[in-house]
Amino acid sequence: MGLVRLEDLPPLPEAPGVYLWKRGEEVLYVGKAKSLRARVRSYFHAEGKARRIAQEATGLDFIATRDEVEALLLEANLIKAHRPPYNVLLKDDKHYPFLKLTREPFPTLLVVRRVEEDGAKYYGPFPEAGALRRIKTLIDRLFPLRKNSGYPMRRRRYPCLNHSMGRCLAPCVGKADPEAYREVVRQVEAVLEGKVDWLLARLEAEMREAARRLEFERAAEIRDQMEALKAFFATSQQAFDPELGDLDFLGLARAGALAVVQLFQVRGGRLLGRISRVVEKEEATDEEILWAFLRDHYLTASPLPPLVLLPFPLEDLSGLEALLHRRAGRRVEVRVPQRGEKARLLEFAEKNARLTLETELKARERRGDHPALKALQDLLALPTRPFRIEAYDVSHLQGQARIFSIAVFEGGKPKRQEYRRMRLRAGNDDYQAMEEGVYRRYTGSLKEMPLPDLLLIDGGLGQVRAAQKALERAGLSLPLVGLAKKEEVLLTPEGREIRLPLTHPALRLLIHLRDEAHQNGLKQHQKERSRELLRVLEGIPGIGEARRRVLLERYGGLKALREAPLEELARLPGMNQKAAEALKAALGEAHPDRA
Structure with a gap:
């Protein structure tokens, strides 16, 4: 109790x-x-x-x-x-890397995976190791911080090769001027904080001063340094409006139990990076998921911007703002914009989160770990996950040749070797046709196929109830659901409607399965149209095997061929004006002689 x-x-x-x-x-x-x-x-x-x-x-x-x-x-x-079962736990538990500027008289820059309370400055997290390596390489090349003297710094008898290359001021052998080294550290901090414009202005002033003093070699070094910085930030970062300044903005996309949260970092009007996390929690609300992400991210992220944009309001944000204020040493505003450029940033973030979510869903489908199966079990109150699902579709060719087609998915993947088709005897009554097809599936030559865990009926409530009637006639009780085409609404035999967002994994799976069943029926109609066209073409003089093959591949059926313009037929490979006119004449559309 x-x-x-x-x-x-x-x-x-x-x-x-x-x-x-x-x-x-x-x-x-x-x-x-x-x-x-x-x-x-x-x-x-x-x-x-x-x-x-x-x-x-x-x-x-x-x-x-x-x-x-x-x-x-x-x-x-x-x-x-x-790790409580009712809390939202972020799926991606890997530690993103940070850059650490050590706290000592002559700091060095390190790549670390954890943030510690040691007084050092941490920059990150960096979602892509490649981006971190590029910026670390740039700093190592352009700024003469010590590179490999260890942490804390160890004294050496002789300077290393980096000093000879001009890439280190050699504090380990006592060659570095403390003030000059502090200036290098300030420049590195500016790069890591995205203050590139400030740094470029400062470097340009230094370059002009060096040229004024006739130190042309030093001026050339600063010029090269500026060009390298400009090239790096021009190619590695997407530009936004410079007036945006420094901010973070977030997007969230959801499909059933699966959610993706993404945070974008803009510094100085440039997009520095993106943090993406996956959450899988059926009962969690969007607010709980976003709050869990914010809490975990901002406990370690650095440096913090003055503004954070959220996609929707959260209850009791004062604690988050207080945490950000304490960590940043200044006020950090949390806002939900409704219009303008900042609202468009949130749309950008949501779109990217949605794309990432779709990629994650496709990856799970390829692994056979389809999240739709558990979602379907919960939505339809099924006793087990529906491993095998069969979809049924009734189609016809211009009111004739009604075809009942079956598509089969197992574990969320198509099992095309078990797709089947049958010609129906029912007339123009769609409900009667569905009932006949389902009844014959379970009593005729296909009754030895495994029983499905769920039936998907392509159609509305009438088709669903016709399928249920057929199952009762066959002495079976199987769960089934309909999928209405226009609104993509799920329908149960009791008439209950289940409306899901198009990104929901269960709906995505059922739409895929429904479309497979429909395409399976179309293939049969295409074959029949081709047979009819082939019979007509075989009786036309001058239309040999090669020309018949071209016409079959291009038009597929008699109706499409009759509607084709004479000029188009004459331009087909192997055809000419005379053959095209003979073809049109044989089809009852003779044309007058050429002028």
């Missing part, structure tokens, strides 16, 4: 903190609150996940904190430590 009564709660303070719902020793959920008392008590008036957590838990622990920021930090640490 869970903790379902308010009187079972321990005394809770009206103070910020973190609470832990527990089942025995297992932590079910970790949450933070401005007021522990109000937040925990709200679970007993809520529905859905919050109510289930309270009913499933057998105990509650809490830790009061001094403020919301401390609660947010503690919540993140406890989630990482316990």
Whole structure:
């Protein structure tokens, strides 16, 4: 029996903190609150996940904190430590790399995977190792920071080769002037913070001063340095409006349990990089997913911009703003723009998140790990995941030659060797045709095929109920659902409509399966049109095998050939004006003699 009564709660303070719902020793959920008392008590008036957590838990622990920021930090640490099943856990657990500018008299630049509280400056995370290597290589080439003297710096007897190449000021042998080295560090910080325009202006001033003093070799070095910086940032970063300044903006795309969150970093009007994370949590809301991403990212990200743009409002953002303020040492505004250039940035982010989500879905389909199967089980309340799904489609050729086609998917993938087609005896009644096709599938020559876990009917409620009637006649009870073409709405035999976004993995799978069944039927019609056309062509003088092959490949059927213009027929490979006129005459469309 869970903790379902308010009187079972321990005394809770009206103070910020973190609470832990527990089942025995297992932590079910970790949450933070401005007021522990109000937040925990709200679970007993809520529905859905919050109510289930309270009913499933057998105990509650809490830790009061001094403020919301401390609660947010503690919540993140406890989630990482316990990985509770009801919390949103970001799927991508890899550690993105950072660049670390060490804290010592003569700092060096290192690539690290973890951010530590050691006083050093961290820049990142870098979502692409290639981008990190390129910027590290650029800095190593252009700025004479020490490279390989270790951390902390070790004294050496002789300078290394980098000093001889002009790429290190050699502090390890006492050759570096501290002020000159600090200036190099300031320039490196400017590059890592995206302040390229500021750095270029400063370098240009230095170049002019060196030329004024007739130090032309030094001026040429600075000129080359500026050109390298301009070339790097021109080719590696997408330009936005320079007036945007420094900001982060986020996009989220969702398909059932699967979601993708992406954060884009703009510095000085240039797009520096993109962080992308995958979340798979059926019960989590979009707000919970976005909040989990923000919490995990901004606990380590550096440097922080003065502005963060969110795709939709979040409840109680004051804790996040307080955390950003504390980490940045200045105010960081969190905003949801409704119009203008900043709103267009959010559209850009959402579009890219959606593309990434589609790529993830396709990758899972190729692996046979199709997320639609679990989604279909939940949507249709099926006892098991529908591994084998059969789709049925009825099509006809100009009101004649009705074909019942079957497409089969197993594990979310087409199994084309089991696709089947049959010619129906039913007349122009679509419902009667569907009933005949389904009944013959389970009582005729195809009855030895494995029974499916789910039937997909191409059509509306009439076709769905006709298919159900056929199953009852065959003595079977199988789950089935219809897919109406125009609105792509799922229909159950009881008349229930299930409307899903087009990105939903279950709907994507069913549309693919429906289209496969439709194409399977079209192939039969194409064969029949080709046979009819071939019979006509074989009786026309001057149209031999080679010309028949060209005409069959180009038109496929008698109707399309009759509608083809004479001039088009004459230009086909192997055809000429005389043969085209003979063909048109044989088809009952004789043309007058050529002028």
